């Protein structure tokens with residue numbers, strides 16, 4: 001399987017008066033699974049379509065394996081685009097569906113005719129196409145389905161046929177735009193595992209668009225989190241989760257959503273939260289936002305007094321939402337094991353100060369120091 005890098009430099013795009021992409025620089029490594037993630041309308045599909053050549057950028061360049069393809073047609077880029085709707089040919093068998101791109105590329109028009117083609121098409125080429133189809137079917141584990149029609153397949157199986165059809169072309173990279181969004185929740189989770197496994201087996205470059213952070217977190221080598229036409233942060237799922245570069249990333253990544261609390265830093269940089277001084281210091285004075293993941297918050301003998309407002313059980317975990325007594329409009333959610341008794345009434349919320357994420361008034365992450373040690 002070929003795997004090639006895709007390099008974007010200064011990609012800008014507008015529709016009418018709306019600027020949709022504002023100078024995107026991104027290097028997608030050969031063989032990597034990179035997700036473009038962000039809220040609806042942030043420009044991720046437009047960026048993918050520009051990579052595919054289905055849309056033209058106003059500024060910037062696209063290179064595939066170092067070669068500038070900015071002005072080339074989609075068909076000359078050798079990229080495989082897999083959409084939400086699989087667009088399989090309903091009257092053809094799975095085998096014929098998968099063979100189609102190879103037949104289009106390798107056979108003359110006359111050789112592709114249903115009856116005449118059997119006589120005119122070179123036997124070697126037909127055999128090679130057959131082998132390629134069977135190999136792709138094996139990789140996607142659909143060998144038993146080759147003689148069925150798309151209508152006789154489940155959503156997940158159709159998805160795999162679409163992938164097999166993309167695979168036989170041996171593309172430089174696979175581009176996928178929310179390919180799992182038509183599937184029900186259980187199948188989606190299953191296909192996530194399958195796609196990740198397929199990526200490992202093929203070692204191919206995958207560029208994957210989704211608004212679902214769980215999909216991105218579970219499958220990707222790296223995530224480019226986009227907002228309003230910009231990349232907010234590029235990094236591994238772990239990096240985005242552990243060290244979100246700003247509030248947009250912190251809010252988008254992680255379930256339940258990160259807890260956020262208003263705080264301030266004093267003239268000497270020391271942090272104050274709900275009237276209490278913390279042992280943390282930042283370089284600037286002024287209003288701040290503190291972020292705390294649900295698993296970094298626990299019930300304690302002392303801490304922020306709060307009232308339990310809601311409990312949700314998610315399998316082995318329990319999410320406990322609490323309103324702070326100091327300001328009941330502020331709600332924090334903590335995650336704990338569902339094995340113990342559920343808390344109720346008034347509780348105290350504790351946390352380790354080095355688990356706090358500190359964001360400045362512009363929403364950007366600030367480095368905070370605990371005593372003399374850098375902690376964030």
Ligand SMILES: Nc1ncnc2c1ncn2[C@@H]1O[C@H](COP(=O)(O)OP(=O)(O)OP(=O)(O)O)[C@@H](O)[C@H]1O
Nearest residue numbers: 015016020038039040041042043044045046047211
């Ligand atoms: N052909 C077009 N003409 C005009 N505006 C467009 C066109 N295509 C996209 N847009 C606008 O560009 C913005 C970005 O669209 P895009 O589809 O790239 O976003 P997205 O992040 O993929 O969102 P979604 O997850 O909803 O698909 C949106 O505001 C959209 O309305």
